Amino acid sequence: MTILVTGGAGYVGAHAVLALLDAGEQVVVLDDLSTGSRAAVPDGVPLVVGDVGDAALVSRTIADHRVDEIMHFAARIVVPESVADPLGYYEANTMKTRALLAASVAAGVRRLVFSSTAAVYGEPAGSTLTEDAPLVPINPYGRSKLMSEWMIADAARAHALGYVVLRYFNVAGADPKGRAGQSTPNATHLVKVACQAALGARPEVAIYGDDNPTRDGTCLRDYIQVSDLAEAHLSALRHLREGGDGAVFNCGYGRGASVHEVIEAVKRVSGVDFPVRRAERRAGDPASLVADTTRIRRVLGWSPRFADLHTIVAQALAWERSVSPDADGRTYARARIAASVNA
Numbered sequence: 454m455t456i457l458v459t460g461g462a463g464y465v466g467a468h469a470v471l472a473l474l475d476a477g478e479q480v481v482v483l484d485d486l487s488t489g490s491r492a493a494v495p496d497g498v499p500l501v502v503g504d505v506g507d508a509a510l511v512s513r514t515i516a517d518h519r520v521d522e523i524m525h526f527a528a529r530i531v532v533p534e535s536v537a538d539p540l541g542y543y544e545a546n547t548m549k550t551r552a553l554l555a556a557s558v559a560a561g562v563r564r565l566v567f568s569s570t571a572a573v574y575g576e577p578a579g580s581t582l583t584e585d586a587p588l589v590p591i592n593p594y595g596r597s598k599l600m601s602e603w604m605i606a607d608a609a610r611a612h613a614l615g616y617v618v619l620r621y622f623n624v625a626g627a628d629p630k631g632r633a634g635q636s637t638p639n640a641t642h643l644v645k646v647a648c649q650a651a652l653g654a655r656p657e658v659a660i661y662g663d664d665n666p667t668r669d670g671t672c673l674r675d676y677i678q679v680s681d682l683a684e685a686h687l688s689a690l691r692h693l694r695e696g697g698d699g700a701v702f703n704c705g706y707g708r709g710a711s712v713h714e715v716i717e718a719v720k721r722v723s724g725v726d727f728p729v730r731r732a733e734r735r736a737g738d739p740a741s742l743v744a745d746t747t748r749i750r751r752v753l754g755w756s757p758r759f760a761d762l763h764t765i766v767a768q769a770l771a772w773e774r775s776v777s778p779d780a781d782g783r784t785y786a787r788a789r790i791a792a793s794v795n796a
């Protein structure tokens with residue numbers, strides 16, 4: 454049995470690949486390297502460089518590697534970019550997921566785990582969100598993912614395809630062994646941006662809006678550590694292998710941190726008081742997104758190991774130090790992923 458990991462050269466996908474290897478699974482990665490990097494794929498793992506929307510390539514990859522399970526991470530993921538380029542997002546996320554599904558169903562793939570997002574909930578009214586909360590995304594990114602969820606559920610009903618949809622809240626942190634982290638070029642994610650500011654790789658952090666209806670006016674997000682999230686994927690696969698029903702699960706910790714609180718955590722952990730400035734609200738940003746995690750804990754038996762903001766920030770900082778140039782412009786040598794995979 455081989456698991457095809459689309460987007461396995463990206464941030465979350467690379468951590469899932471490590472978790473799968475750690476669990477003794479066989480993996481093949483399909484990635485177009487648009488935001489991912491070849492270096493994120495451990496030595497020994499086959500990397501097919503190409504587009505997940507290329508049905509012929511997907512069919513060939515499934516046949517060549519005897520794939521019968523897929524984890525589908527490949528996507529475009531930046532909310533404001535989706536507001537500026539909605540058709541690009543529907544193509545990248547919705548149409549290409551359809552192409553992947555068609556090739557998978559035709560080849561008899563048995564199980565699919567799909568990366569969805571809290572952005573499908575839109576601008577929620579309540580405090581925490583169960584999976585049954587209304588699905589009213591407020592940006593094209595969320596809509597492109599929600600349509601994919603619907604296609605997957607419909608295709609699963611019509612064909613012998615088991616599926617789990619994981620709705621991630623905000624992913625952050627890095628592999629605790631230092632084997633992987635967030636390397637996306639021009640990353641826009643708050644934890645990474647703040648860590649880069651702490652290390653002098655950015656001059657400042659802009660806070661996008663401090664007049665939201667939250668405890669300090671800045672947006673609340675439920676930050677989930679990336680290896681905990683990778684473990685949720687393994688739990689989802691086990692659930693399907695044991696005959697579990699198709700299902701949707703929130704992935705978060707059930708508590709929100711504000712933008713101010715994240716910045717304070719990065720300052721405290723790094724010991725650097727970097728400049729922070731107030732900026733306009735960002736298009737498509739909901740004020741608060743916090744998960745109710747009852748279902749994933751109950752049905753998948755998932756329990757997190759790194760549910761502490763300071764731990765997450767410390768991991769993100771350690772990773773950032775390992776990939777950022779130092780004050781003299783030199784780049785710290787990063788331990789070879791392959792070496793640590795086998796450590």
Ligand SMILES: NC(=O)c1ccc[n+]([C@@H]2O[C@H](COP(=O)([O-])OP(=O)(O)OC[C@H]3O[C@@H](n4cnc5c(N)ncnc54)[C@H](O)[C@@H]3O)[C@@H](O)[C@H]2O)c1
Nearest residue numbers: 460462463464465484485486487488489504505527528624
């Ligand atoms: N990072 C988060 O906070 C977050 C939150 C919710 C959901 N997600 C979802 O998680 C998944 C992974 O996100 P990430 O943070 O690792 O992003 P990422 O940009 O680091 O990874 C995406 C990977 O997919 C590849 N890719 C993109 N389009 C492709 C295509 N057409 N064909 C083949 N490969 C392609 C990229 O090269 C990259 O390696 C996405 O589906 C995203 O929507 C992420």
Ligand SMILES: O=c1ccn([C@@H]2O[C@H](COP(=O)(O)OP(=O)(O)O[C@H]3O[C@H](CO)[C@H](O)[C@H](O)[C@H]3O)[C@@H](O)[C@H]2O)c(=O)[nH]1
Nearest residue numbers: 530532570571572622623641642643646659660661672712
């Ligand atoms: O420099 C920055 C970066 C972010 N923020 C704020 O910090 C919060 C988190 O922003 P991120 O860019 O880190 O993440 P988003 O919440 O916009 O989106 C992320 O989480 C979503 C789910 O919650 C989606 O899935 C999406 O793919 C993923 O990028 C937002 O309120 C944003 O306005 C800032 O104030 N300054």
